[in-house]
Amino acid sequence: MRIVIIGATGHIGTWLVPRLIRKGHEVVAVSRGVRDPYQRFPEWDSAEHVVIDRQRSEQDGSFGKRIADLHGEAVIDLICFERESAAHLVDALHGRVEHFIHCGTLWVHGIPQSCPYDETAAREPFGDYGIRKAEIERFLLDESSREFPATILHPGHITGPGWDPINPIGNLDRQVFDQLASGAIVVLPDDGLARLQHVHADDVASAFELAIEQPDKSIGESFHVAAREPVTLLSYAETVASWSGRKAKLAFLPWDEWTKTKSERDAEITLDHVMHSPCASIAKAERILGFNPRYTAVEAVRDALSYTM
Numbered sequence: 001m002r003i004v005i006i007g008a009t010g011h012i013g014t015w016l017v018p019r020l021i022r023k024g025h026e027v028v029a030v031s032r033g034v035r036d037p038y039q040r041f042p043e044w045d046s047a048e049h050v051v052i053d054r055q056r057s058e059q060d061g062s063f064g065k066r067i068a069d070l071h072g073e074a075v076i077d078l079i080c081f082e083r084e085s086a087a088h089l090v091d092a093l094h095g096r097v098e099h100f101i102h103c104g105t106l107w108v109h110g111i112p113q114s115c116p117y118d119e120t121a122a123r124e125p126f127g128d129y130g131i132r133k134a135e136i137e138r139f140l141l142d143e144s145s146r147e148f149p150a151t152i153l154h155p156g157h158i159t160g161p162g163w164d165p166i167n168p169i170g171n172l173d174r175q176v177f178d179q180l181a182s183g184a185i186v187v188l189p190d191d192g193l194a195r196l197q198h199v200h201a202d203d204v205a206s207a208f209e210l211a212i213e214q215p216d217k218s219i220g221e222s223f224h225v226a227a228r229e230p231v232t233l234l235s236y237a238e239t240v241a242s243w244s245g246r247k248a249k250l251a252f253l254p255w256d257e258w259t260k261t262k263s264e265r266d267a268e269i270t271l272d273h274v275m276h277s278p279c280a281s282i283a284k285a286e287r288i289l290g291f292n293p294r295y296t297a298v299e300a301v302r303d304a305l306s307y308t309m
């Protein structure tokens with residue numbers, strides 16, 4: 001197949017482009033050409049690179065046509081954050097593609113009502129990002145009932161070699177890993193039982209590959225794409241400390257006090273993660289697509305850290 005990937009050189013594309021090329025597909029990697037993939041696997045040399053700035057091109061109305069003119073049989077959209085952007089692309093691609101895959105997020109569910117929850121669980125997102133992603137999902141599923149061949153994949157916290165993973169206090173402060181490794185006290189918010197659900201970027205890429213290979217099973221469907229089980233902040237911190245042969249030294253503070261000990265940005269990122277406290281079932285992707293993530297949530301983190309530490 002000829003497959004166009006919009007936003008191809010980021011966390012997911014770094015792994016997805018080589019996977020698809022290994023399978024013999026022709027891959028057109030669309031980006032602004034600002035950044036390189038996180039790892040330059042040799043297969044990247046076989047990808048066709050097309051430079052388009054989506055925002056600019058949407059502003060002058062040319063984006064959909066430019067993507068359609070790349071003549072992909074399938075289009076994978078990794079960087080759509082507005083319903084209008086999705087609608088613009090659907091207009092241009094209707095009747096011209098065999099498969100369209102959108103990258104969503106587990107955040108479409110908002111605050112979990114159960115653990116685990118599957119893809120039929122309510123969409124009660126909060127925050128602009130989750131609300132807009134849920135609107136896009138609703139729009140694409142509606143379009144798929146009008147013969148537009150859409151699939152939506154919802155990843156957890158995408159984790160891999162080359163960028164900082166979400167840490168055991170739910171933000172990106174790299175020092176927390178060092179503190180756990182050196183036996184320093186780490187303070188968790190509340191009871192430390194909020195959940196995180198990382199997923200290795202290569203496992204996310206594998207789900208896109210499986211969806212592309214099985215359009216009959218994936219079109220018109222949404223799938224959670226995450227590690228099989230979430231981890232609590234507490235168990236995650238204990239595991240990280242154990243990698244250095246230590247028992248984690250943990251303390252706990254109620255949220256209102258905890259937040260005063262952090263920068264505004266760190267506290268904001270943690271709040272977003274602990275409120276979402278994901279617990280997504282991946283049973284549907286396992287059963288229908290054969291999704292089989294290689295990494296647990298903490299193994300994905302360990303792989304990310306082993307590369308950059």
Ligand SMILES: NC(=O)c1ccc[n+]([C@@H]2O[C@H](COP(=O)([O-])OP(=O)(O)OC[C@H]3O[C@@H](n4cnc5c(N)ncnc54)[C@H](OP(=O)(O)O)[C@@H]3O)[C@@H](O)[C@H]2O)c1
Nearest residue numbers: 007008009010011012031032033034035053054078157158
């Ligand atoms: N990060 C997470 O933990 C997480 C979790 C759940 C879902 N998601 C979803 O994952 C998707 C993002 O995938 P990712 O994490 O692989 O992306 P990413 O690492 O943020 O990379 C973004 C890609 O898009 C390109 N890009 C950025 N702005 C562009 C523009 N204006 N025009 C054209 N290309 C542009 C970048 O290359 P250039 O800069 O060179 O253009 C790069 O190839 C989003 O839909 C997000 O909602 C992410």
